[in-house]
Amino acid sequence: MKMLVRTLRCFRLSTGWKYSCYSTSITETTKKAIEFEDTGTAYQDKSTRDLLRHMFVFSIFSYENIVNRSQKLVKFARDILGSKMFNKVMKMTVYGQFVAGENIQAILPVIDRYRRNGVRAILDYAVEEDTPNENVVLETRSNAASHLAHSSLTSSDYEHFPQLKPTITHADRTVRASARTYFYDTEKKCDDVMKNFLSCVNMAADTTVEGDAAFAAIKLTGLGRVEFLLKLSEVVEGTRHMFLDLADGNDICTAQVTPQSFHSGLRAKSIMVSQSEADDLYRKIDTDHKRTISVYDWINRFQPGNDLYKYFQAQKGFGTLTVMEDDDLKQMQSVFQRVHTIAECAEERNVRLMVDAEQTYFQPAIRHIVVHVLMPKYNRERPLIFNTIQCYLKDARETLKMDVEYSIKSGFSYGVKLVRGAYLEQEREGAVLKGAPDPLWSSKAETNQCYNDSVECIMKRIRDSNIQMMVATHNKESVKKTIEL
Numbered sequence: 001m002k003m004l005v006r007t008l009r010c011f012r013l014s015t016g017w018k019y020s021c022y023s024t025s026i027t028e029t030t031k032k033a034i035e036f037e038d039t040g041t042a043y044q045d046k047s048t049r050d051l052l053r054h055m056f057v058f059s060i061f062s063y064e065n066i067v068n069r070s071q072k073l074v075k076f077a078r079d080i081l082g083s084k085m086f087n088k089v090m091k092m093t094v095y096g097q098f099v100a101g102e103n104i105q106a107i108l109p110v111i112d113r114y115r116r117n118g119v120r121a122i123l124d125y126a127v128e129e130d131t132p133n134e135n136v137v138l139e140t141r142s143n144a145a146s147h148l149a150h151s152s153l154t155s156s157d158y159e160h161f162p163q164l165k166p167t168i169t170h171a172d173r174t175v176r177a178s179a180r181t182y183f184y185d186t187e188k189k190c191d192d193v194m195k196n197f198l199s200c201v202n203m204a205a206d207t208t209v210e211g212d213a214a215f216a217a218i219k220l221t222g223l224g225r226v227e228f229l230l231k232l233s234e235v236v237e238g239t240r241h242m243f244l245d246l247a248d249g250n251d252i253c254t255a256q257v258t259p260q261s262f263h264s265g266l267r268a269k270s271i272m273v274s275q276s277e278a279d280d281l282y283r284k285i286d287t288d289h290k291r292t293i294s295v296y297d298w299i300n301r302f303q304p305g306n307d308l309y310k311y312f313q314a315q316k317g318f319g320t321l322t323v324m325e326d327d328d329l330k331q332m333q334s335v336f337q338r339v340h341t342i343a344e345c346a347e348e349r350n351v352r353l354m355v356d357a358e359q360t361y362f363q364p365a366i367r368h369i370v371v372h373v374l375m376p377k378y379n380r381e382r383p384l385i386f387n388t389i390q391c392y393l394k395d396a397r398e399t400l401k402m403d404v405e406y407s408i409k410s411g412f413s414y415g416v417k418l419v420r421g422a423y424l425e426q427e428r429e430g431a432v433l434k435g436a437p438d439p440l441w442s443s444k445a446e447t448n449q450c451y452n453d454s455v456e457c458i459m460k461r462i463r464d465s466n467i468q469m470m471v472a473t474h475n476k477e478s479v480k481k482t483i484e485l
């Protein structure tokens with residue numbers, strides 16, 4: 001099974017199991033089965049009551065005023081109805097629509113019903129609140145301000161990666177959020193989130209019948225301090241930027257750092273080292289003695305906190321390399337430990353782990369952890385870890401190309417979930433606030449084109465490499481196009 005088409009995603013509104021469904025294996029039978037106009041087949045497993053609930057819930061959600069005020073309305077309804085009645089009403093409506101159930105007994109019949117109709121489930125366990133405790137938001141806000149005040153980078157450094165410039169928007173990420181948002185509270189809370197993700201992996205394994213693929217989804221912002229992820233993003237972007245300063249070309253996918261470009265790059269940055277010192281430094285980076293260093297190898301050599309990183313960080317010419325304090329390194333260890341624990345569990349239980357893509361200021365860190373830390377270790381034989389590419393980003397094609405090339409070159413399998421992107425309004429507002437260029441395509445048509453091109457790019461590669469793709473969309477045209485390819 002090389003490809004999965006995921007066609008429906010449900011959002012959790014309260015405690016319970018969220019489920020997403022997908023249909024698998026593009027066979028002739030599946031092609032026939034996915035007739036979008038054939039509502040009889042599409043809704044054959046639904047009772048009239050289910051359909052009425054769909055209609056009711058989606059009609060409510062078509063009113064922007066209601067959606068924008070949903071948190072207030074929910075609070076108001078709970079105050080008026082009391083908890084017991086409120087829960088009952090929610091279960092009959094929104095909760096019942098989007099949540100598969102509160103425990104394995106409740107969700108098994110739902111999964112089974114879908115399965116009988118050729119639709120499989122992706123479980124997403126969610127116990128913590130979408131709306132954070134007010135103190136946590138205040139603290140996150142003050143941490144974001146302190147990160148800004150104490151950053152080792154200057155405003156001009158941020159010109160190289162303006163989307164990472166810390167602002168107060170990093171604090172309350174629930175504003176205009178269309179996806180679940182995690183907030184750092186304590187290390188214990190991160191451990192608890194990890195345990196929830198582990199439950200999700202185990203539950204996905206327990207509810208999947210033999211022969212089917214089991215899936216679980218996780219969000220890395222649940223596993224560590226926001227400021228750490230921001231710093232790691234700065235480290236990755238700073239290292240990339242340094243690569244381009246020292247490479248023999250501007251196309252990051254094809255450029256290489258050669259001994260010559262390295263020497264001339266150092267000179268251009270006014271880093272005064274003798275020829276033999278420069279040769280020595282180059283040898284330390286070029287560990288496989290190929291005399292050409294790609295961006296992937298470059299990023300792998302410069303681990304935050306290692307001697308090479310510290311050396312270049314101390315050079316004034318490379319002011320864009322952020323300082324990683326001992327505390328940051330400790331936090332990095334904790335986050336890496338947590339993701340490895342989840343990935344090991346996924347490996348043991350044979351559950352594919354999809355790591356969600358989030359806001360652009362977290363993405364360099366998330367992508368680094370997924371593609372450089374997890375995939376080389378766990379995707380040796382098959383794509384167990386899936387990265388997410390957001391096609392509303394202008395650099396989505398480049399990112400996808402780089403990831404695929406890196407996986408092929410390094411001999412691991414690549415798993416990718418293609419989405420359009422869930423943070424459109426937040427990203428646009430954030431860019432204006434930071435005075436940064438808009439990272440998103442300016443129109444839906446461009447996003448659609450990028451999505452279709454990305455599907456096509458993967459489909460071309462799928463035939464001769466060990467790549468798996470999840471077309472994670474509700475868009476009929478995208479699903480149709482994928483099936484046709």
Ligand SMILES: Cc1cc2nc3c(=O)[nH]c(=O)nc-3n(C[C@H](O)[C@H](O)[C@H](O)COP(=O)(O)OP(=O)(O)OC[C@H]3O[C@@H](n4cnc5c(N)ncnc54)[C@H](O)[C@@H]3O)c2cc1C
Nearest residue numbers: 009356357392419420421422442443444447472473474475
């Ligand atoms: C299984 C699954 C997993 C997902 N995981 C993630 C994830 O990890 N990270 C994430 O960010 N999202 C994720 N999403 C959400 C996804 O990114 C989309 O927001 C959502 O699915 C709607 O897009 P669509 O492809 O279904 O189709 P459509 O409804 O056709 O597209 C809507 C999307 O198009 C884009 N768009 C709309 N207007 C414009 C415009 N003017 N300019 C540029 N672009 C525009 C936006 O991305 C918008 O969300 C996931 C969705 C699914 C189904």
